[in-house]
Amino acid sequence: MKKVLIAFDGTNFSKGALEFAGKLNELAPILLVGVFLPQTDFSMAWSYAVPDGAPFAPLVEAATTKEIEENIKQFEETCIKKHIEYRVHKNLYDGTLWELKKETRFADLLILGSEKFYQQRGTEDYLEIALHDTACPVIITPESCVFPETILLAYDGSDDATYAIKTFAALFPELCNRKAVLLYATSKNHTEIPDQEYIKELAARHYSQLDIQVLPATLKKYFDTWAEEQGHPLLVCGAFGRSGLSQLFRKSFSSEVISEHHIPVFIAHR
Known part of the structure; x- marks a missing residue:
């Protein structure tokens, strides 16, 4: 059984994340821990710091205890209805997300689902912020999306990309029997996949319907369309670097692709 965190900020209740x-x-029983925080600008949450190193973000507006209690009630009722084992953690502090950072040290996964995550900043900025201090993998999901039927494995030859592919397989073996596409993107003329035999040997052991594709730089402007044609995808990626793949996803998986086309993203870093 996995321990999964789901974070709600103030009056915002993400039905999509739930x-x-x-x-x-x-797919497999989980323990779902609802973490309820004051109304906070999540896109800035990890970029503030106080002297002791705890991340801090100012409140956008005051969230009343009553509103948060209503969210908790809705969360509990949904969990009971769906037969989900759950816990509730209320962190009603003055804008600090230190508790959320701490919570991720003791969890297998964090789910973030507010549409604000996609609207307040460019997607590449938010992905970096989401990765900054979390101690467990993160799934960012829009409010409206179909549960993934295809797993897109972003690979650029880096340790981070390989780590994310292994981490997803370890966390979600139940999803690894679905269609999976190992994507290698390059901005160069050659299309040789780094350590191709090694990554193929690894990925094929976990993803039973594995396909490997090289995406040329010319596909950048059409990548969102291509991704949707794969059938309700979820993107698996590691921390962004400066590789061709990173640059491709920075530009193609922008807020337009993820927000308007509703693609959830799994992010893991070491």
């Missing part, structure tokens, strides 16, 4: 968690529970 629905995603419910689907995970249908």
